[in-house]
Amino acid sequence: MRDVAIIGIGMTDFGELWHDSLRDLFVKAALQAMDDAGVDHIDGLVAGCMSPGLFTGQEHIGSLLADYLGQAPVPGVRVESACASGGMALRTGIAYVASGMHDIVLCGGVEKMTDVSGAQATYALATAADQEMEAFHGVTFPGLYALIATAHMHKYGTKREDLAQVAVKNHDNGMLNPHAQYHMKITVEQVINSVKVADPLNILDCSPITDGAAAVIIAPVEVAKKLKKKPIVKVAASAHATDTIALHQREDLTWLKSTAEAAASAYKQAGVKPSDIDFAEVHDCFTIAEICVLEALGVVKRGQGGKATRDGLTARDGKFPVNTSGGLKSKGHPVGATGIAQIHEIVTQLRGEAGKRQLKDVKRGLAQNMGGSGGSAVVHILEVL
Amino acid sequence: MISPATVRRNTPLRYRLEAAQCADCGKVFFPARLVCPCGSRKFKAYTLPSEGKVVSHTVIRTAPRGFGDEAPYCMGIVELKDGTRILCQIADCEPERLKVGLPVSLEFRKIQEAGESGVIAYGYKAVPER
Amino acid sequence: MAGIVGYGAYIPRYRIKVEEIAKVWGADAPSLKKGLMLREKSVPGPDQDVITIAVEAARNAMVRAGVKGEKVGAIYVGSESHPYAVKPTGTAVAEVIGAVNDCHCADLSFACKAGSEGMFLAYGLVKSGEVEYAMGIGADTSQGAPGDALEYSAAAGGAAFLMGTKNVVATLDCQYSYMSDTPDFWRREYMHYPRHGGRFTGDMAYFKHVRGGVEGLLKKAGAKPKDFKYAVFHQPNGKFPMKMAHDLGFTDEQMKTGLLVPTLGNTYSGASPLGLSAILDEAKPGDAILMCSFGSGAGSDGFIFTATKELPKVQGKAKKTRDYLDTHPFYLDYGTYVKFRRKIRKNVED
Numbered sequence: 001m002r003d004v005a006i007i008g009i010g011m012t013d014f015g016e017l018w019h020d021s022l023r024d025l026f027v028k029a030a031l032q033a034m035d036d037a038g039v040d041h042i043d044g045l046v047a048g049c050m051s052p053g054l055f056t057g058q059e060h061i062g063s064l065l066a067d068y069l070g071q072a073p074v075p076g077v078r079v080e081s082a083c084a085s086g087g088m089a090l091r092t093g094i095a096y097v098a099s100g101m102h103d104i105v106l107c108g109g110v111e112k113m114t115d116v117s118g119a120q121a122t123y124a125l126a127t128a129a130d131q132e133m134e135a136f137h138g139v140t141f142p143g144l145y146a147l148i149a150t151a152h153m154h155k156y157g158t159k160r161e162d163l164a165q166v167a168v169k170n171h172d173n174g175m176l177n178p179h180a181q182y183h184m185k186i187t188v189e190q191v192i193n194s195v196k197v198a199d200p201l202n203i204l205d206c207s208p209i210t211d212g213a214a215a216v217i218i219a220p221v222e223v224a225k226k227l228k229k230k231p232i233v234k235v236a237a238s239a240h241a242t243d244t245i246a247l248h249q250r251e252d253l254t255w256l257k258s259t260a261e262a263a264a265s266a267y268k269q270a271g272v273k274p275s276d277i278d279f280a281e282v283h284d285c286f287t288i289a290e291i292c293v294l295e296a297l298g299v300v301k302r303g304q305g306g307k308a309t310r311d312g313l314t315a316r317d318g319k320f321p322v323n324t325s326g327g328l329k330s331k332g333h334p335v336g337a338t339g340i341a342q343i344h345e346i347v348t349q350l351r352g353e354a355g356k357r358q359l360k361d362v363k364r365g366l367a368q369n370m371g372g373s374g375g376s377a378v379v380h381i382l383e384v385l
Numbered sequence: 386m387i388s389p390a391t392v393r394r395n396t397p398l399r400y401r402l403e404a405a406q407c408a409d410c411g412k413v414f415f416p417a418r419l420v421c422p423c424g425s426r427k428f429k430a431y432t433l434p435s436e437g438k439v440v441s442h443t444v445i446r447t448a449p450r451g452f453g454d455e456a457p458y459c460m461g462i463v464e465l466k467d468g469t470r471i472l473c474q475i476a477d478c479e480p481e482r483l484k485v486g487l488p489v490s491l492e493f494r495k496i497q498e499a500g501e502s503g504v505i506a507y508g509y510k511a512v513p514e515r
Numbered sequence: 516m517a518g519i520v521g522y523g524a525y526i527p528r529y530r531i532k533v534e535e536i537a538k539v540w541g542a543d544a545p546s547l548k549k550g551l552m553l554r555e556k557s558v559p560g561p562d563q564d565v566i567t568i569a570v571e572a573a574r575n576a577m578v579r580a581g582v583k584g585e586k587v588g589a590i591y592v593g594s595e596s597h598p599y600a601v602k603p604t605g606t607a608v609a610e611v612i613g614a615v616n617d618c619h620c621a622d623l624s625f626a627c628k629a630g631s632e633g634m635f636l637a638y639g640l641v642k643s644g645e646v647e648y649a650m651g652i653g654a655d656t657s658q659g660a661p662g663d664a665l666e667y668s669a670a671a672g673g674a675a676f677l678m679g680t681k682n683v684v685a686t687l688d689c690q691y692s693y694m695s696d697t698p699d700f701w702r703r704e705y706m707h708y709p710r711h712g713g714r715f716t717g718d719m720a721y722f723k724h725v726r727g728g729v730e731g732l733l734k735k736a737g738a739k740p741k742d743f744k745y746a747v748f749h750q751p752n753g754k755f756p757m758k759m760a761h762d763l764g765f766t767d768e769q770m771k772t773g774l775l776v777p778t779l780g781n782t783y784s785g786a787s788p789l790g791l792s793a794i795l796d797e798a799k800p801g802d803a804i805l806m807c808s809f810g811s812g813a814g815s816d817g818f819i820f821t822a823t824k825e826l827p828k829v830q831g832k833a834k835k836t837r838d839y840l841d842t843h844p845f846y847l848d849y850g851t852y853v854k855f856r857r858k859i860r861k862n863v864e865d
Contacts, residue, residue: 400610450864455562476560476562477528477560479845492567494560494562494563495563495564505598505599515839515844
C-alpha cells in the first residue's frame, strides 16, 4: 500500500448560496483544489453527498460531476454515510490511491440544502436515523442529540453551560474563517435563551442548514514530493467504524462507540497516542456531540468532556484546540461537504496558511466526521511529512 | 415513510410488540433480525413487556412534518422490564414531569398518518400514571 | 349461562369545561350547566381516535377475562366516528389482542347505540354456541359543530365487553330492542358535522325509545324497576336520563353510579357501555343491573345483567372507569381544543 498525500485543497464559502446549484458548488471547490495542486487532469473522482436525491431530486452525481468538471470519462462515484459522507469520500479515494488503482484522485464533498423547504430538509436529514424505530415516532435529529445530552448530564453532571460553551468557542473561531456561514460572537446566556428546539437544546446548540462544497486532491507521496507545495501533508491514518444507527440500541447512550473504534484504529495505523495529536476538527453537529467526541477520541476521560470544555482545553489557546475553523456550528454544515471541509482546515493549519486563526507549531491534526447520531465515524490523522 | 405496505409489515411489531430472541445467546431483537452478532441464525418468538422506565428524555418543540398538532411533545428512551430499550413518545405527560426513572407503560396510539386522506399508522407510546 | 366474562373502559385524559366553550360563543355557562347537568367533557388527544380507544378498552377487558386473544371468535365495534369510512376498526382490535386471523369482524353504526348493538351481537353468537368468546365495543370521538349546543357535550371514550359462558362475571339474563324510523339526529354522507331536530329529539326520540326499550324489557323479564340495584340509560346530558328514570320509576340512588356524563360528557356509542363498566367496577354478587342505550334514527337496546361471585375477582385487575374519569385530567383552552379536534383550517402542504 502506497502512502498518500494531500496536494491541493479548495472550498466555497458556506452559507445560503441561492445563486449556486449543486453542480456549481462542487465544480467551484474542485477547480480550486486542482489549481492549488497544480493539476488539470484527475484519474478519478469521489463525491461525498448525503442525499442529492432528497435535497435536489438528483442522483447519479458521480457521473454528473465528472462531466461538469470537464473530466469525463474518468470514474466518478458518490459515496454516502449520512453526515460522514465527506470523510467517507476521502477514505474511498485513499483506498484507490494507496492500492495503486489510481494516482490523482479528487475527493470532494457537497450538499445543496436550500432548494427545498425547511420541513423537507429536516425530513431528508432524518433519513440518517432508523426510519422504522426512530423517525417513525416523531423524533428529530436535535431530539436524538438531546437524548444524549440528557443522559450525559444525568450520568456525569455535565452542565447546560458546558454545552453552550462549545457554541461560544466555535463562533469565536468562526469569526476568523472567511468561508464561515456565521461571523458573529455569541454568549452562553444567548445560547441558553435562544429558541428551544428539543430540551435541553436550543437553536444556538444546533448546526445550521447550509449550502457548500469542499474538495481535496490526493496523490501518492512520491508525486507530492515532486510538486512545489511545502510542507507535504501526509495521510497518517484513515479509519472507519460502524455502530447501531438507532441510538436506543447502543449499550451506553453517552458513549460514541463508532468514534472510539475508528479513533483507536487510526491511532494504531499512525503509531500515535491521543496526546500526540496537536489539534482536531470534530463533528459538532450539536454542542453535546463535541463533548462526547472528546471522550471517544480519548483526549479526556469518559464523562469529562463538559468539564474540559469549561476549563478551556479546546479553545484556540488551549492545550488541545478543537474546531479552529468554527466547527459545524459557525462554519456551517453542508452535510456531505463537512468531512472534506475538516480536512481543508487541518491542511491549512499544517501548511501555516490559517492567518488570524493559525495555531503555533502544529505537526499533526485529526479529523473526526460522524454520521447520524453516531452510526458511523470516519477518522483521519494528517501530519507534516 | 407511511404506506399500506409498511403499515401492514410493521403490524406485529407495533401492535403486539413482537420481537425475536436469539436461540443461542438469548439476546432480544426489536425489530426481529435474520442473524445475531453472535453468528446464530436461529430465533425464538418473543413478546416485549409493556412496562418500563424512562432512561433519557427530551421535549420536541420544533416538530417534523405531520407532528405539528402535537408539539411540544415528550420523547424518551424507555427501558422495558426485561431490559430491552425502545424509543417512543411519552404521551399524556407534562414536560415538568419528565425525569430519568419515571415509570411508564405502553399504550396504543396513533403515531402518524399519510395526510388527511391517507393511511393511518398506529403504534406504541409510553404513558406515565395519571 | 352466557354473559360478560371481561369488561374494560378507556377515557382520554384531556377535558374542556363548559365555561371555556361558552365564553367563545357568548353563551351563558351557568344556565347551560344547569340545563344540561354537565360541567365538562373529555377530549381525545391528537393521537387518539376510536381505534386507539377501542383497543385500550379491549385490552382491559381481556386482562379481566384472563382469556387468550386467539380464542376470541368475533369482534364488533360500534361508533359514529370510526377513523375510516371504509376500512374497519374491529380488525385493528383483533390484531392487537391477537385474535387474528380466524375472527369475525364487523363495524357497526346506529348513532349512539352502535356499541350496545355490538354487545347484543356478541352475546347472541356466544349464546348460540357459534363462537366461544365474542367482544362488543362501543367507542366514539364524535364532533360537535362549533357554536352548536352539542359542542358542550360531544366527548370521547369507550368500553368493551367480552361475552362467553365460562367464569361469567355478570350473566346476561334478558335482552330487548325497540326501534322506529325517526330522523331526530343525523349526518349525511360527506358532511362534517351532524344535525338534529332541536326539541324534536326529546319526546319523539330519546324518551319514546328509551321508554319503549325499558318497558318492553321489564315486561319480557317479568320485572319491576325496584328489582334492580343499578340502572343506566344513554346519557347525552345529565337531564335526559334522570328525567327518564323518574318517569319510569327508578331512583337517584339506582342511577348514581352509572351516570358519568356530568364530568365525562356524551361519549355517544360509549355512553351507556361506560356507565355499565362503572357499575361493574363496584357491583357485588347478586346485584341486578338494567341498561338501556339509545341511538338516534332511532332505537334502543335493553339488557338485564346479574353480577356473579366471579365479579369481585376481576374488578381490580385493570384500571377502573372512575380512575380514568377522575384522576388528574388535563384541562384545555378552547384554542387547543379546536386544534386537537382539527376544526382549524390550515395550509395544504404538499
